[in-house]
Amino acid sequence: MSHNLKLNYVELPSRDLPATKRFFEDAFSWTFIDYGPDYTAFNDQGLDGGFYKSDLTSNAAAGAALLVLKTDNLEATQSTVEKFGGTISTPIFSFPGGRRFHFIEPSGNEFAVWCLEDS
Template identity: 60%
Template sequence: MTARINYLEFPSQDLAATKAFFSEVLDWQFTDYGPDYTAFAAKEAGIDGGFYRSDTPARVATGSALVVLYTAQLEALQDRVIAAGGKVSTPIFAFPGGRRFHFIAPGGCELAAWSE
């Protein structure tokens, strides 16, 4: 039997701020399903997924899985994250095969972005 990841869900302490942030920074579009859930599409994000209202943020330091985005323009994406109200939690650093940084979106979840 095989199975593959085809949907991701993230907690958000502020769905409105989360939607505004990812719309501005990554051009993601959202579909609301009630007051406590909003979904994004693979067309913009690379995979279908959503954000649900939660008081608990997803952070690597507390054992959360880390979703890593790819971009060919790492510095430009970091600048967009900051300009849109995100916080860089780990500045750009090198690793074998590339460079990356981690950030906290306004709704509280931590993601990373990498480039060659």
Template identity: 50%
Template structure:
């Protein structure tokens, strides 16, 4: 099974202090459960892994791809014409970077430690 490039995670915005409200909505409407990572991030696993991000002020959904070799994938994205909008950085369970594709869509690529 192909690993690098696999759609692996989806991050949804929870702006303006709405994290508790959005969690309550999905818990009550669909029975979802969550794992909190600090005060501004909560993850879910409901058919696809994902999370609500209360820290960034974006309103866009962020598709996140997996990579077995993050540095190589960053080079491949650049070589294919992608624009790196956030270089590789660490977060609690791994590392990731963000890019825009030629249509202007922002995506991220992550790798575990």
């Protein structure tokens, strides 16, 4: 029996929901819908999801899944991340087929951004 299952939604912790929302709104123009004081959701970002109030953080070194955003201009995106309060945790590096960097958003969650090698 085959069940055509696909990733549909992701939930991430947030130590400071207002700071997390503000970062993604300002840096990437994401919009959010609040569901009470402890949950906010985003959609139309390639994968829908939300942030929930938590003292925990999502970090690949601790075994969490790493969410990777795609861009056409890696350097400009890195500047935007820094401008709006993200901290670069792994500087730009090359890998077969592309380049990427990792960053920590204001609530402590790790994300990565990549682009194709010729971008």
